[in-house]
Amino acid sequence: MPNGIELKFEELMLVPPLSQLLPNIMVASQRYGLLRANSRGRGMEFSEVRSYQPGDDIRTIDWRITARTGKTFTKLFREERDRNVYIILDLDPAMYFGSQGQLKARFAALIAASCAWQAFDMKDKVGGMIILGDTPIRHKPGGMRGDMLAWIRKVYEAYQIGLRRQNFDYSISNGLEIFVNHARPGSVFHIISDFYRLNDNAWLYLRRLNKSHIVRTYQIYDKLEMEIDGKGTVGINTGNNHGYISSLNRDFVENYRRIGVHRIHNINRMLTEASQKNICIDVSDPLLGKREEQQDESDSSENEVK
Structure with missing residues (x-):
C-alpha cells in the first residue's frame, strides 16, 4: 500500500484510466465530453x-x-488523423503537501500519466510541460510508444526532484503563456495544479487557450487547506519552515475555514468559466488511495466464489 509520498515508476506505467482513477466524478464523462468519442467529425x-x-x-x-x-x-x-494532447503538470513546492491521504503532487502525477495513456490509446500525440525549477521540463508531442515512455520517465524523475522542496521562480503562469502563442489550434489541454499561484495574466491566457483548444483542468486540494479537523494542535512542515495550527481558538478556526473555503470555491468558479470542464479533487480522501486495493480485493473474492 502506497504511503502517500513515495511514487514508483511502475505506478505511472500501470495507472488506471481516468474513469477508474476518478470514478465518482467521471461518471458523467459522456455528457460533459471529458472522454472524446472515436468519431471525430470535421477536423480543424x-x-x-x-x-x-x-x-x-x-x-x-x-x-x-x-x-x-x-x-x-x-x-x-x-479531417485530422491525430490530435495534439498537451499535459501541463504543476510540481511547484506547494503541491508537495498532504494531510492524511497523499501529497497533491503525487496524485497530480498519476493524473498526468493517466491522461497521457488515454491519449496514446486514442492514437493522439502526447506532449506537455512539467512546471519544476527555473526552467520547465518540456516534451514535444509524439505518438510512438517511445515518446510515451519518455514522458512517463520525465514525470517520474520530476516528481523525485520535487520532493527536495526547493524554491523555484518558474510558475504555471509562465507555462500557459508559452502554449497560448505556440500550440497547434484544436489541441487538447489537461492542466493539473492547485492553481493557487495563477496571476491575472494567467487567467487571461487560460481563457484564450479555451477559445481555440479543448481545455480540461484538474484542481487539486487538501481538506486541511479548507478547515481544521479534530481537536488539538497540528504540526505543519513546509520543508524550509515549520509551525503549528491550533484548533483551540474558535475564532481562528472559523476564520481559517472561511478563508480556505472561499479560496477553493473561487478558484473552482474561475476554472469552470475558463475551461470546458474543471474537476475538483480532495487528495485527503482516503478512497483515492484505496480504490485500486478494493478492486483487487473484489477480484480476489470473485475468483474464490468461482
Missing part, C-alpha cells in the same frame, strides 16, 4: 480555399478573400 486542420457553393456552411466563409475579390470564398478543412 485547414486545407484550402475555393469558391462558395450552395450548401456550404456559411461559418467557413473566408471573409478576407471575399472582401478583397468581391466573390464569396469558403475554407476547406481536412
Whole structure:
C-alpha cells in the first residue's frame, strides 16, 4: 500500500484510466465530453480555399478573400488523423503537501500519466510541460510508444526532484503563456495544479487557450487547506519552515475555514468559466488511495466464489 509520498515508476506505467482513477466524478464523462468519442467529425486542420457553393456552411466563409475579390470564398478543412494532447503538470513546492491521504503532487502525477495513456490509446500525440525549477521540463508531442515512455520517465524523475522542496521562480503562469502563442489550434489541454499561484495574466491566457483548444483542468486540494479537523494542535512542515495550527481558538478556526473555503470555491468558479470542464479533487480522501486495493480485493473474492 502506497504511503502517500513515495511514487514508483511502475505506478505511472500501470495507472488506471481516468474513469477508474476518478470514478465518482467521471461518471458523467459522456455528457460533459471529458472522454472524446472515436468519431471525430470535421477536423480543424485547414486545407484550402475555393469558391462558395450552395450548401456550404456559411461559418467557413473566408471573409478576407471575399472582401478583397468581391466573390464569396469558403475554407476547406481536412479531417485530422491525430490530435495534439498537451499535459501541463504543476510540481511547484506547494503541491508537495498532504494531510492524511497523499501529497497533491503525487496524485497530480498519476493524473498526468493517466491522461497521457488515454491519449496514446486514442492514437493522439502526447506532449506537455512539467512546471519544476527555473526552467520547465518540456516534451514535444509524439505518438510512438517511445515518446510515451519518455514522458512517463520525465514525470517520474520530476516528481523525485520535487520532493527536495526547493524554491523555484518558474510558475504555471509562465507555462500557459508559452502554449497560448505556440500550440497547434484544436489541441487538447489537461492542466493539473492547485492553481493557487495563477496571476491575472494567467487567467487571461487560460481563457484564450479555451477559445481555440479543448481545455480540461484538474484542481487539486487538501481538506486541511479548507478547515481544521479534530481537536488539538497540528504540526505543519513546509520543508524550509515549520509551525503549528491550533484548533483551540474558535475564532481562528472559523476564520481559517472561511478563508480556505472561499479560496477553493473561487478558484473552482474561475476554472469552470475558463475551461470546458474543471474537476475538483480532495487528495485527503482516503478512497483515492484505496480504490485500486478494493478492486483487487473484489477480484480476489470473485475468483474464490468461482
